[in-house]
Amino acid sequence: MDPMEEIKATFFQECDELLADLESGLLEMEAGATDPETVNAVFRAVHSVKGGAGAFGLDTLVRFAHVFETTLDAVRNQTLEADAAVVRVMLRSADRLSDHITAAKAGEDLGEEGDQALIQELQAFLGDVEDDTAGDDMPDFGFKPMLISLGDDPAPLELAPVANGPWEIILRPQAALYRNGNDPAVLLRELAMLGQTTVTLDDSGVPDLNDLDAQGAYLCWTVSMPGTVEEDRIREVFEFADFDCDLTIRRSAGEGANEIVEAPLPVLAVEEAPAVPEPLADAPVEGEAFSLDAILAMARDAAAATELTGDVPAPQADVSDVSQAPAPQGSAVEASPPASAPPRAASEASTGSSATPTQQTIRVDLDRVDRLIDLVGELVINQAMLAQKVLEEGAAPSGSVALGLDDLEQLTREIQDSVMAIRAQPVKSVFQRMPRLVREVAGMTGKSVRLVTEGENTEVDKTVIERLSDPLTHMIRNAIDHGLETPEQRREAGKPEEGTIRLAALHRSGRIVIEISDDGKGIDRTRVKAIAVERGLIDADATLTDEEIDNLIFAPGFSTASTISDISGRGVGMDVVKRSIQALGGRITITSTPGKGSLFTLSLPLTLAVLDGMVVTVGDQTLVVPITVIVETLQPKASDIRGLGPEGTVLAVRGSHVPMVDVGQALKFPSQGNARAGVTLLVESELGGLIALRVDAIQGQRQVVIKSLEQNYRQVSGIAAATILGDGRVALILDVDGLVATRRPAVAPQQPLAQAS
Amino acid sequence: MTQDNDKTHELIAFRIGAQQFCVDIRAVREIRGWAMATPLPQAPTWVKGVINLRGTVLPIIDLGARLGFGATEPSQRHVIIVARIGDKTVGLLVEAVSDILTVGSESIQPAPDVSCEAVRCFVKGVIAQEADMISLVSLDGILPEAELREAA
Numbered sequence: 001m002d003p004m005e006e007i008k009a010t011f012f013q014e015c016d017e018l019l020a021d022l023e024s025g026l027l028e029m030e031a032g033a034t035d036p037e038t039v040n041a042v043f044r045a046v047h048s049v050k051g052g053a054g055a056f057g058l059d060t061l062v063r064f065a066h067v068f069e070t071t072l073d074a075v076r077n078q079t080l081e082a083d084a085a086v087v088r089v090m091l092r093s094a095d096r097l098s099d100h101i102t103a104a105k106a107g108e109d110l111g112e113e114g115d116q117a118l119i120q121e122l123q124a125f126l127g128d129v130e131d132d133t134a135g136d137d138m139p140d141f142g143f144k145p146m147l148i149s150l151g152d153d154p155a156p157l158e159l160a161p162v163a164n165g166p167w168e169i170i171l172r173p174q175a176a177l178y179r180n181g182n183d184p185a186v187l188l189r190e191l192a193m194l195g196q197t198t199v200t201l202d203d204s205g206v207p208d209l210n211d212l213d214a215q216g217a218y219l220c221w222t223v224s225m226p227g228t229v230e231e232d233r234i235r236e237v238f239e240f241a242d243f244d245c246d247l248t249i250r251r252s253a254g255e256g257a258n259e260i261v262e263a264p265l266p267v268l269a270v271e272e273a274p275a276v277p278e279p280l281a282d283a284p285v286e287g288e289a290f291s292l293d294a295i296l297a298m299a300r301d302a303a304a305a306t307e308l309t310g311d312v313p314a315p316q317a318d319v320s321d322v323s324q325a326p327a328p329q330g331s332a333v334e335a336s337p338p339a340s341a342p343p344r345a346a347s348e349a350s351t352g353s354s355a356t357p358t359q360q361t362i363r364v365d366l367d368r369v370d371r372l373i374d375l376v377g378e379l380v381i382n383q384a385m386l387a388q389k390v391l392e393e394g395a396a397p398s399g400s401v402a403l404g405l406d407d408l409e410q411l412t413r414e415i416q417d418s419v420m421a422i423r424a425q426p427v428k429s430v431f432q433r434m435p436r437l438v439r440e441v442a443g444m445t446g447k448s449v450r451l452v453t454e455g456e457n458t459e460v461d462k463t464v465i466e467r468l469s470d471p472l473t474h475m476i477r478n479a480i481d482h483g484l485e486t487p488e489q490r491r492e493a494g495k496p497e498e499g500t501i502r503l504a505a506l507h508r509s510g511r512i513v514i515e516i517s518d519d520g521k522g523i524d525r526t527r528v529k530a531i532a533v534e535r536g537l538i539d540a541d542a543t544l545t546d547e548e549i550d551n552l553i554f555a556p557g558f559s560t561a562s563t564i565s566d567i568s569g570r571g572v573g574m575d576v577v578k579r580s581i582q583a584l585g586g587r588i589t590i591t592s593t594p595g596k597g598s599l600f601t602l603s604l605p606l607t608l609a610v611l612d613g614m615v616v617t618v619g620d621q622t623l624v625v626p627i628t629v630i631v632e633t634l635q636p637k638a639s640d641i642r643g644l645g646p647e648g649t650v651l652a653v654r655g656s657h658v659p660m661v662d663v664g665q666a667l668k669f670p671s672q673g674n675a676r677a678g679v680t681l682l683v684e685s686e687l688g689g690l691i692a693l694r695v696d697a698i699q700g701q702r703q704v705v706i707k708s709l710e711q712n713y714r715q716v717s718g719i720a721a722a723t724i725l726g727d728g729r730v731a732l733i734l735d736v737d738g739l740v741a742t743r744r745p746a747v748a749p750q751q752p753l754a755q756a757s
Numbered sequence: 758m759t760q761d762n763d764k765t766h767e768l769i770a771f772r773i774g775a776q777q778f779c780v781d782i783r784a785v786r787e788i789r790g791w792a793m794a795t796p797l798p799q800a801p802t803w804v805k806g807v808i809n810l811r812g813t814v815l816p817i818i819d820l821g822a823r824l825g826f827g828a829t830e831p832s833q834r835h836v837i838i839v840a841r842i843g844d845k846t847v848g849l850l851v852e853a854v855s856d857i858l859t860v861g862s863e864s865i866q867p868a869p870d871v872s873c874e875a876v877r878c879f880v881k882g883v884i885a886q887e888a889d890m891i892s893l894v895s896l897d898g899i900l901p902e903a904e905l906r907e908a909a
Contacts, residue, residue, distance in 0.1 A: 378812035621795065667798035709797075712845045713807065713816040716797055722807060722814045730795040730807045730814055 011052045013363070015101045018045040020432050022094050027435060030087045039082070042090075043072045044243055049097065051240075053104070061100040064115045068093045071122040080125055089121045095436050167225040167234060170248040175217045177244035184221065184245075190237045191223055198224040227251060366462070369422050373609055376412070376419045377705040377724075383412045384726045420607055424459040427505045427514070430469050431456050434476055434503060441480045448487055448497055449480055454504035460512045461607035467584055468514070468604070471577045475516050475600055476501060478574070483520035483598055493595065495519065512606055517599040523592040525549045531558065550590045554578045585611060585628050611706055613723070613733065614681065615699040619669040623695070624704055624723055624733045629683045631690065633698060636680050651680060651692040658682065660692040666739050667718060683736050691740055706733065717741065766865070768884075770856040770891055771838065773821045773829075777891040778851075779858060779884070784840045784896055788854055791835040802828060805850055810839065817848040823899060825875035842896045849899075858891070860884055865893060 025042035050065035072090070074080035082090075096118055103110045169191065173184050191197050202220040206212070225234070231249065238247055387405045395401045431453045442449040484490075484499035491497055504515045525546060532538045532552045544552075552558060556575040581588045586604035605611065605628075613624035614633075640652040641660065650657040660680070663669075681693045704723035707730075709716060720735035768779040769788075794806030794817045803822035807814045817837060821829045829835065829850055837848040865882040881895040 374812045381809075381812070669796070669798070707812070707814045709807070709814055712814060712847060713797070713804075716799060718798060722795075724809045724812065724814075728809055729793065730809050732795065732797070 008056060011056065012101065012105050014052065015049055018049050019094065019098050019101065020429065021045045022049075022097070023091070023432055023435065026087060026091050026094055029082050030084070030091070034082065036076070039072070039076050040243075043069065043076050046072055046097070047243070049101070053101075056104075058100075058104050058109075060109050060112055060115070061097070061104055063112065064093075064100060064119065065097060067115075067119045067122050068097065071125055074126055086125055089118065089125070091435075091439065093118050093122060095439070098436075165251040166227045167223075167229060167231075168248070168250055168252040169223040169225065169234065170220065170246075171223065171238075172220040172246040173217045173241075174244050174246070175213075175215055177241055178217065179215070180244055182241045182244065184219075187237055187241055188221065188223065191225065191234065194233055194237070195226050195229045200224075224252065364422075369419075373419050373423065376416050377609075380412050380416055380705075381724050381726065381728060383408055385728055388726070420461075420609065421459075423462050423607065423609070425462050425465055426457045426459050427465060427468070427512070428456040430465055430472060431503060431505070433469065434472065437473055437476055438480065438501060441477050445481055446486065447480060447484050447499060449484060450498050450500050452500060452502045454502070455506050458505040458507060458512060459606075460505075460604065461609065463608045464512070464584060464604055464606070467580065471580050471602070472503075472514070472516070474577050475574075476503070479516060479518040479520070479598070479600075483518040483522075485521050489521075493521075507606075508603070512604050514602040514604070515599060516602075517597060519597040522594040522596055522598055523550050523553065523590075525594070528552050550592050553590070554588070582628070584608065585626060587628060609706060610703050611723075611733065612701065613704050614701055615704075615725075615731070616663075616679075616681070616695040617697040617699060618664045618667070618695050621669050622699065622725060622729070622731045623663065624731055625681060625683070625693070625695075625736070626720070626733065627701065629736050631682045631684055633679060633681050636692075653682065653690070653692070658690045658692045660694060661739060662694045663734070663739070664694075664696070691736065693734075693736070693739075704731075704733070765859050765861050768858045768860065768891075768893065769838065769854060770858055771836075771851040771854045773824065773852055774826055777855065777886075777889055778820075778824075778880075778894050779891050780838070780840065780849075780894050780896055782857065784842065786839040786841055786846065789837050789839065789848075791831045791833060791837060791850070805831070808837075808848065810846075810848070813846065815839065815846060815848045817850055818899060820849045820851050820894075820899075823875070824879060824894075825873060840896055842900050845900060847900060849896075858884070868892070 022042055022045035025038050025045065028038050029042065046065055046069045050062055050069055053061040053065060068090070071080065071086075075082045075086070080086065096115065099114075100110055171184060171187065173182075177184070188197070188199055200222045202222060203218070205220060206218040212218075234249055238245070241247075383405070387402075387409065390401055390405060391397065434453070435451055438449050438451040479501050480499070484501075485493065485495075487497040490499065500519045502515070502517045504517075506513050506515075528549050529538070529544065529552070532549075532555065533540045535555075535558065537552060537555050537558070538544065554574045554577075556573075558573050558575065578588050581602055581604070584604055585608070586602055589601045589603075590598060591601070592598040611624075612627040614627055614630055616623050616625060634653075636651055642650050642652060642657070644650050644657075649660040649662075651660045652658075678694050678696045679698050681695065681698075683691050683693055704725075707722045707724060709719065709722050709732075716732075718735055718739040718741075720733045720738070722730050722732050725731050767782040769782050769785055770777055770779040772778075789810075792808045794808050796806040797804060797816075800806070803819045805817040805819050807816050809815070819829045819831075821827065829852070831850060835850060835852060836854055837850055838854065839846060839848050865884055868876070868880045868882055871877070876892075878898050879894050880892045882893040884891045884893060
């Protein structure tokens with residue numbers, strides 16, 4: 001991949017994260033959050049997308065993001081109130097932004113036509129606030145940042161701006177600014193290039209050396225500039241520093257800010273900003289690391305100053321505390337370059353602006369993680385083999401070797417768990433796509449829907465998450481389209497007009513459970529049954545329990561919508577959902593109460609790398625059957641096995657007959673003994689019907705690591721994958737549906753679902 | 758396998774029955790002893806099954822059967838040459854590895870035209886040795902996707 005493409009790929013990856021932040025932030029705002037952190041996070045997301053897109057020349061995207069950003073800026077400045085209407089438009093804008101990015105990813109351009117309506121709506125909000133934006137492509141407006149209180153910060157000056165008065169720029173860097181490699185000196189120099197500047201330093205925020213954080217930010221500069229300089233140009237200077245500092249740009253009121261000391265400084269002095277302000281009384285160290293030299297200088301100054309003032313009892317200890325290195329003062333700071341110092345203090349210094357401390361993450365190629373998982377799985381097997389051999393060699397079970405092996409086992413299990421945890425991710429990434437879906441489907445159906453999500457931070461394997469998206473999308477569409485009533489119907493039924501879809505995730509007994517519920521009308525059983533009869537799925541006179549009727553919606557080709565709508569009922573239905581959940585080793589169940597709504601429960605394994613399996617013997621081979629498909633195991637009486645036709649056999653199970661498949665025969669493994677002996681596993685097949693699998697013996701139940709057969713060989717029908725047993729041999733994992741399919745001609749006609757239980 | 762002229766080739770020689778064969782050493786990852794393979798359903802006769810190679814499921818190809826010699830009855834003396842073919846890693850079951858040769862391109866003669874189909878497909882050249890002849894086997898065709906699909 002050429003470097004540019006690589007950077008671009010990273011950009012798009014980041015975009016996904018930013019969009020997720022954007023959406024969750026907007027949703028918080030929708031829920032009533034007005035705190036500056038949320039608004040800032042949302043603004044930052046859009047701004048970063050815009051910045052990156054600009055670098056790649058994605059002009060359409062940038063133009064749209066710019067308008068979006070401008071409106072958000074107004075919210076940030078509290079000149080625009082983020083009421084429900086505003087947030088709704090913003091949510092739609094976020095969707096549009098996401099569309100733009102998706103298109104850009106595919107190398108396409110959506111064009112601007114689709115943006116116009118939203119742009120107008122976004123700008124309309126600004127119109128309410130500012131009148132002078134009319135006709136201006138890039139509206140600028142009074143910028144009034146939130147002042148974030150740092151300690152006993154003086155209250156913001158409330159001075160009426162004068163139309164053309166001189167500019168007053170208050171720059172209060174946060175620690176992040178320095179961390180990101182920005183330098184206020186450079187900013188100030190750039191400002192000086194725009195016109196005559198007068199810079200005043202406010203060092204009143206600098207704490208005692210005792211409390212000083214070497215990575216903190218304590219300084220504030222006030223710059224006065226002639227009013228003739230354009231605001232845009234001033235803002236440009238701060239374009240990349242904007243998020244990491246509290247910036248106020250405003251026209252001074254007549255006499256200027258009362259506390260500003262007019263002290264013109266030459267540009268050169270500005271460059272030396274860190275050194276210029278000489279220690280005053282109890283404020284010995286100014287500001288932040290600009291360079292190693294500067295730190296050094298500051299440290300020396302600081303040390304000197306503290307000694308002079310004598311305010312701080314133990315300066316030497318303090319300096320080394322700051323730098324976390326017990327070195328002599330002066331060189332102590334040198335010993336600790338800014339980048340390597342713990343970020344803790346810095347984030348403390350900037351509390352109030354940066355949201356909750358973000359967790360440190362690294363991006364790792366998934367292949368590397370998978371390789372690691374493979375190796376650890378191997379380690380576990382090797383360890384088991386070693387332990388077995390040691391015992392066989394006659395080592396005492398409680399001897400030091402055996403005990404050592406026990407410890408090793410514990411360690412390897414722990415390593416395995418930790419490695420598996422690397423692949424685990426919160427379901428949030430899937431859940432976050434749902435609000436947009438709900439908005440769109442609600443819009444199309446004219447229903448009013450509220451989505452409630454719970455347990456977003458429940459973690460599950462990345463692959464499970466990826467493959468959850470489609471089934472969930474489909475189920476939520478169905479829930480809105482079929483489950484919820486129209487607002488009128490709901491009113492008549494005495495329910496609130498707004499329907500609720502609840503999406504929840506939780507861990508339960510080593511699996512992840514996802515619940516999708518609606519408070520709609522529930523399943524119309526009479527209609528479901530009528531349709532099933534019409535489609536020939538059940539006999540007209542079949543007697544079914546409510547549960548059986550509910551389960552009919554999972555039957556292939558079943559669609560209850562009388563009109564095929566845009567949203568659901570495209571021919572694929574709940575059967576596809578069920579199959580994709582089963583393909584993940586999961587199960588899906590439904591509970592429905594007429595008039596109250598329905599609840600779909602998905603139960604999925606936490607990872608696809610391991611599987612709970614029943615280890616069985618067929619002939620001289622060992623096979624693994626996934627536990628999830630097994631309904632029950634039984635040892636049938638010879639009289640329960642009945643022939644049907646020349647080859648077919650069926651098994652009588654409590655009055656109904658289930659087609660029987662001899663696994664050994666199906667896989668053409670030489671089978672021992674006669675077909676009537678052995679054990680039968682009653683398994684659920686693809687269609688929800690039951691199949692009886694005959695095997696020679698059951699060895700037990702265990703968790704196995706799934707290994708791909710396709711990687712070095714190819715797919716084998718009837719075999720899902722392979723695994724490695726404790727003795728180091730490869731065992732095949734049975735694919736029940738595939739096995740049944742290979743035997744299809746010999747299997748009795750499809751069992752109606754009703755007979756399944 | 759690229760066969761640039763005036764270049765030397767390092768080859769691993771092995772025995773199948775009474776004949777000597779060799780493969781390009783660059784394709785070979787390792788050589789290991791025979792381990793019981795787990796048979797695969799619906800596999801061609803020349804696929805012995807799969808074994809566990811440090812966590813990778815490795816299909817074992819009976820090279821003798823593949824070259825038309827008939828199925829090998831593997832014993833402890835047999836070895837598996839682990840080779841990389843395209844993006845797949847496979848194990849080749851042979852009787853014994855005999856030698857590592859370094860030969861120049863000029864000493865590889867084109868394979869004489871014989872009627873045997875398997876020989877025509879897989880033997881890309883022969884190398885004359887004192888009293889012997891070694892056939893150079895090209896691994897490219899050993900695992901043809903089409904043939905695997907056919908066999909399915």
